[in-house]
Amino acid sequence: MIKPVSxxxxxxxxxxESTAFCILVLPDGVQRVVEDLRxxxxxxxxxxxxxxEKDEDGLDAVFEKxxxxxxxxxxxxxxxxxxxxxxxxxxxxxxRLETRAFVIFGANLETLARLVDRAPNLRSVIGGNIxxxxxxxxxxxxxxxxxxxxxxxxxxxxxxxxxxVEASEGTMSPEPQFVEWLILLGRGDLVG
Amino acid sequence: MxxxxxxxxxxxxxxDGLIHEFPERSIYKxxxxxxxxxxGSQQLVVGGIGSGKTTELLLAQRxxxxxxxxxxxxxxxxxxxxxxxxxxxxxxxSLGLSLWTHVEGNSNVPRDVQAAYSQIRKAAYGxxxxxxxxxxxxxxxxxxxxxxxxxxKLNPPSSNLKRDVTDLAKSVGVLTAFLKDQGxxxxxxxxxxxxxxxxxxxxxxxxxxxxxxxPLQISVVAAGPLAILYGQGRVIQDYFEYVHYLAxxxxxxxxxxxxxxxxxxxxxxxxxxxxxMWNLCLASGGVLRDLISLARSTAESAYLNDADExxxxxxxxxxxxxxxxxxxxxxxxxxxxxxxxxxxxxxAPSDPxxxxxxxxxxxxEQAGSxxxxxxxxxxxxx
Numbered sequence: 001m002i003k004p005v006s007x008x009x010x011x012x013x014x015x016x017e018s019t020a021f022c023i024l025v026l027p028d029g030v031q032r033v034v035e036d037l038r039x040x041x042x043x044x045x046x047x048x049x050x051x052x053e054k055d056e057d058g059l060d061a062v063f064e065k066x067x068x069x070x071x072x073x074x075x076x077x078x079x080x081x082x083x084x085x086x087x088x089x090x091x092x093x094x095x096r097l098e099t100r101a102f103v104i105f106g107a108n109l110e111t112l113a114r115l116v117d118r119a120p121n122l123r124s125v126i127g128g129n130i131x132x133x134x135x136x137x138x139x140x141x142x143x144x145x146x147x148x149x150x151x152x153x154x155x156x157x158x159x160x161x162x163x164x165v166e167a168s169e170g171t172m173s174p175e176p177q178f179v180e181w182l183i184l185l186g187r188g189d190l191v192g
Numbered sequence: 193m194x195x196x197x198x199x200x201x202x203x204x205x206x207x208d209g210l211i212h213e214f215p216e217r218s219i220y221k222x223x224x225x226x227x228x229x230x231x232g233s234q235q236l237v238v239g240g241i242g243s244g245k246t247t248e249l250l251l252a253q254r255x256x257x258x259x260x261x262x263x264x265x266x267x268x269x270x271x272x273x274x275x276x277x278x279x280x281x282x283x284x285x286s287l288g289l290s291l292w293t294h295v296e297g298n299s300n301v302p303r304d305v306q307a308a309y310s311q312i313r314k315a316a317y318g319x320x321x322x323x324x325x326x327x328x329x330x331x332x333x334x335x336x337x338x339x340x341x342x343x344x345k346l347n348p349p350s351s352n353l354k355r356d357v358t359d360l361a362k363s364v365g366v367l368t369a370f371l372k373d374q375g376x377x378x379x380x381x382x383x384x385x386x387x388x389x390x391x392x393x394x395x396x397x398x399x400x401x402x403x404x405x406x407p408l409q410i411s412v413v414a415a416g417p418l419a420i421l422y423g424q425g426r427v428i429q430d431y432f433e434y435v436h437y438l439a440x441x442x443x444x445x446x447x448x449x450x451x452x453x454x455x456x457x458x459x460x461x462x463x464x465x466x467x468x469m470w471n472l473c474l475a476s477g478g479v480l481r482d483l484i485s486l487a488r489s490t491a492e493s494a495y496l497n498d499a500d501e502x503x504x505x506x507x508x509x510x511x512x513x514x515x516x517x518x519x520x521x522x523x524x525x526x527x528x529x530x531x532x533x534x535x536x537x538x539x540a541p542s543d544p545x546x547x548x549x550x551x552x553x554x555x556x557e558q559a560g561s562x563x564x565x566x567x568x569x570x571x572x573x574x
Contacts, residue, residue, distance in 0.1 A: 001512075001516075002513075002516060003509065003513055005496075009496050012495070012496065013492060013495075013496070016193050016495060017193055017194065017197065018194070019194075019197065019199065019200070020197060020199055021199050059274075059276075060274070063274075088276070089274075089276035089277075091387065092270065092275045092276045092387045092388060093270055093274055093275060093276060093387075094270070094387065095268055095270045095271035095384060096270070096271060098199070098201065098271075112520055112521075113520050113521040114521065115521075116517060116520045116521045117520070117521030117522075117552070118521075120241055120389070120551060120552040120553070121241055121387050121389075123517055123552075124198070124241045124242045124481055124482075124553070125198050125199040125481070126199075126517065127198050127481070127482065127484075127485025127486075127488065127489065127513075127514055127517060128485055128486065128488070128489035128510055128513030128514040128516070128517060129485075129488075129489070129492075129513075130513065130516060130517050130520070
């Protein structure tokens, strides 16, 4: 199971480590994550966030953005549109990503698997820093939590009790949404 | 926690005194000695990802710099050019540019040396060539020549040096000759080439440049990929005077204190018990960067739990996290293959798929041609 982190926790790590690479598995849209991250960064630190996406100018432009970046936190978005060759090229040129920034690769599970498989050098420096983005239940209003739980129950056709049993027995799917489900139920202790 | 950063530049770790020099493992003194005593020799350092090749190259540079008559020039090729799209000549161009930084400070740099640098700059960054515009040439038919390349009957044992590479080497040679006159023998250290995981990719990038450097009598030390040790890579080994293999360290502290000392030097003892450090050493499989990564993950978990000391659960989670990073991206067939290795059915890196498992460090080579599944991954596959 991938280790879950909330925006609060991730920014605490950014604050204490300052320079590192990590992969953030995003169960939902990237926009919400970026907004939460920006907000948390502004609360805990003064650090600004730079979003980098690969456009039609290709990887060279990505490296150039890294070279000129002044922001201490860089979020690479849109990785699901990268080809396997892009990941391999990124891997070979890993040194060009070393800018003293905290670098976050935002990816869904499928893209994460491609990234770590095609970029073994990058995977090596990321190490265990692969996190699953989860909402910070303590910061959510009860109605907001209940609304999200209702969505999950309806989508997967399961009850909270069934999920808790599966998690306890180790049969729960590793899909990020199920981890989110446990977190929202206040049972993050059952993750992993 | 900054002491446990697997992405930290080794040059900073050396400067901060975080490198544990272990005579039985370190090769940098041998590299330095080889470069010094066998001038013009070409040495290759091969090892798996995260085995500490860059650290050894930087330590070799530091060792060589102690000798007044030697100028060691370290070039991380991957940081100055796109290795994915690199052409022959990139090593020479990056070396030439680095050499110039040692030349330009001299009060009287001869014109031929300045001209050589100018040529190197042009080769490195490109230039615009202005050719005469033939325009509407009336007798165009006279220009309609047809040329046909007739190949020779004898194939050269290795490909000929390209003219632009030869020219570039001559320019680099002018700079090294100038430095030699100043009492400095150049040793070039090329890092980053090990990222070219595939043997043919690596050789395509380096062959022309290394061969062009031979006549210049510049000692060369270069990092190469682990795949050089296998299959067609063995042929490439023959090209080098020395090939140094940086194997995974002995993981068990009962057999070697090296990894435990690495953790202690970085202050892990302030956070975790001796037994917890032992567990991290064993789970690292002897891969240095993985050991640092495991310590970092343990420290992160403790920090996020506001704990002053790591618990066994923090260590266990850290090992799981690292194992997960190896598990992700594996297909069913690969997982089945790894399970067979765990069950003692053996492993042979004879085909590309098996080699891929070695390159990605999911399988680790051990002493005596033994192979084992990375311990952190093995825990998840059992």
